[in-house]
Amino acid sequence: MFCFSRIRSGLLAFIDIFVPFSRCFEQSKKTHLFFDTKRGVLSYQRFLQIFLMMEAETSWVSHCFDNIENDSVEFDPFLELKDESSKEIAAAVSVDLILPDDLLERILTCLPVASIFRAGCVCKRWHEIVSSKRFLRNFSCLPSQKPWYFMFTSSDEPVGYAYDPILRKWHGIDLPCIERSNWFIASSCGLVCFMDSDSRSRLYVCNPIAKCFKGLDEPPGPKFSDYSALAISVNRVSRSYNASIIKSKQVPGDFFQWDLSIHVYNSETMSWVTTLTEVLTGWRAGDESVICDGVLYFLIYSTGGGGSENRHGLIAYNLTSQLSHSLLMRSFIPVPCSLTCGRLMNLKEKLLMVGGIGKQDRPDIIKGIRIWSLNGKEWQEIARMPHCFFQGFGEIDEVFASSGTDDLIYIQSYGGPTLLVFDVNLREWKWSQKCPVSKRFPLHLFTGFCFEPRLEIAP
Numbered sequence: 001m002f003c004f005s006r007i008r009s010g011l012l013a014f015i016d017i018f019v020p021f022s023r024c025f026e027q028s029k030k031t032h033l034f035f036d037t038k039r040g041v042l043s044y045q046r047f048l049q050i051f052l053m054m055e056a057e058t059s060w061v062s063h064c065f066d067n068i069e070n071d072s073v074e075f076d077p078f079l080e081l082k083d084e085s086s087k088e089i090a091a092a093v094s095v096d097l098i099l100p101d102d103l104l105e106r107i108l109t110c111l112p113v114a115s116i117f118r119a120g121c122v123c124k125r126w127h128e129i130v131s132s133k134r135f136l137r138n139f140s141c142l143p144s145q146k147p148w149y150f151m152f153t154s155s156d157e158p159v160g161y162a163y164d165p166i167l168r169k170w171h172g173i174d175l176p177c178i179e180r181s182n183w184f185i186a187s188s189c190g191l192v193c194f195m196d197s198d199s200r201s202r203l204y205v206c207n208p209i210a211k212c213f214k215g216l217d218e219p220p221g222p223k224f225s226d227y228s229a230l231a232i233s234v235n236r237v238s239r240s241y242n243a244s245i246i247k248s249k250q251v252p253g254d255f256f257q258w259d260l261s262i263h264v265y266n267s268e269t270m271s272w273v274t275t276l277t278e279v280l281t282g283w284r285a286g287d288e289s290v291i292c293d294g295v296l297y298f299l300i301y302s303t304g305g306g307g308s309e310n311r312h313g314l315i316a317y318n319l320t321s322q323l324s325h326s327l328l329m330r331s332f333i334p335v336p337c338s339l340t341c342g343r344l345m346n347l348k349e350k351l352l353m354v355g356g357i358g359k360q361d362r363p364d365i366i367k368g369i370r371i372w373s374l375n376g377k378e379w380q381e382i383a384r385m386p387h388c389f390f391q392g393f394g395e396i397d398e399v400f401a402s403s404g405t406d407d408l409i410y411i412q413s414y415g416g417p418t419l420l421v422f423d424v425n426l427r428e429w430k431w432s433q434k435c436p437v438s439k440r441f442p443l444h445l446f447t448g449f450c451f452e453p454r455l456e457i458a459p
């Protein structure tokens with residue numbers, strides 16, 4: 001009998017080491033090899049040995065061998081693999097040869113999504129397995145993958161790395177569609193919605209892992225709004241989705257009156273509907289919104305003069321009943337305490353808010369971070385960030401980035417690439433592995449968003 005966990009770790013080690021090799025052979029004859037330094041360096045001899053043990057009928061194998069011949073002169077003398085890893089690889093390779101397809105498929109189903117993606121590069125047989133409809137369907141039936149956090153490492157370009165909390169690794173991935181890191185971003189169940197920050201008329205829904213995307217029609221409503229909030233909600237069963245935009249525009253010549261409109265896109269009808277327009281007095285919406293269980297929640301901000309003690313409030317707007325003449329302020333929910341900023345997120349269809357707590361005498365200076373969940377109209381505090389973690393950010397401004405899904409919450413200061421992860425189930429705070437990019441100049445800003453890595457969902 002196989003020991004399942006040994007096979008699994010063997011396969012992981014195998015994929016980790018093998019795939020960088022195959023990539024570089026495919027791309028260029030002259031590239032230097034990239035190694036997984038954690039696992040040690042694979043010797044050329046050993047690599048060939050493994051290679052020869054693989055099925056030789058795949059087309060790219062012979063292509064790779066062409067390249068090896070000439071590149072080999074450039075290879076440095078490699079260190080031998082650590083004993084443990086080479087044993088694992090040997091196990092993995094021999095296992096691959098004797099495993100029937102259905103068993104291999106079962107084992108592959110248990111790998112984290114990043115490894116599935118890379119496993120497809122190992123050989124034709126594996127590629128066929130992991131890209132088959134049956135595999136993807138089975139894979140999607142598993143409990144949801146832990147969400148990743150994509151961190152932008154440039155303020156201008158939409159480039160960065162995605163943090164994978166299972167492998168505790170940063171993956172370099174290219175995002176489709178998005179042109180700048182300051183675009184509006186929302187995500188749900190593997191789909192990510194982008195909206196450009198200038199015209200706010202270009203919208204895309206994409207799967208950043210599978211790299212498929214779709215453009216949406218221009219949303220209705222005022223062309224130039226002062227504030228916009230974007231949200232998306234995917235139905236896990238039907239795979240249909242709704243995207244929503246809340247637009248706020250100041251009534252000309254009036255500081256206290258704001259035109260607010262809600263626009264909803266339905267993927268089944270492929271069209272936008274303006275579900276509500278209303279004038280708010282003393283409050284405006286901003287850019288913070290999320291959909292949980294068919295209800296669109298968004299933060300509103302006091303514009304002064306209303307006599308409200310808090311600068312923030314929450315509105316719950318039921319997308320299913322879509323009452324076009326409901327008075328929004330009837331569904332006003334006060335925030336639990338004075339906040340420097342609030343971030344809303346959907347964790348298993350429940351609304352959670354991460355908020356910055358201001359100092360008593362200086363409410364705009366942040367002194368801590370707390371997390372609440374909303375039960376009906378009541379907030380329930382679920383965690384306070386321990387002071388050592390709060391200090392671990394170095395400097396944190398009164399506004400910060402935070403997003404989450406499933407049962408993970410990510411928190412990040414705009415001033416640096418430090419990323420903190422809170423597991424709501426385990427009630428555990430943990431720093432991520434160090435991001436591959438560090439702060440290079442004083443105004444180097446970082447931001448990011450959370451999404452589920454899913455292979456099978458497409459817009």
Ligand SMILES: *[C@@H]1O[C@H](CO)[C@@H](O)[C@H](O)[C@H]1NC(C)=O
Pocket residue numbers: 070
């Ligand atoms: C190998 O590389 C050398 C130069 O590095 C080149 O002159 C030679 O043609 C190459 N041979 C093959 C088979 O590509």
Ligand SMILES: *[C@@H]1O[C@H](CO)[C@@H](O)[C@H](O)[C@H]1NC(C)=O
Pocket residue numbers: 105106109134138
């Ligand atoms: C995948 O689903 C099919 C039925 O659709 C089932 O027969 C098969 O055993 C499943 N495979 C795995 C690896 O779960």
Ligand SMILES: *[C@@H]1O[C@H](CO)[C@@H](O)[C@H](O)[C@H]1NC(C)=O
Pocket residue numbers: 233234235240241242266294319320
């Ligand atoms: C989208 O909204 C409609 C109501 O407008 C609702 O019936 C449907 O279930 C929603 N779909 C999702 C995926 O939330």
Ligand SMILES: *[C@@H]1O[C@H](CO)[C@@H](O)[C@H](O)[C@H]1NC(C)=O
Pocket residue numbers: 293294295318319320321
């Ligand atoms: C939203 O409205 C629908 C229809 O009126 C209702 O069935 C549902 O319970 C409401 N959802 C919430 C969370 O109040």
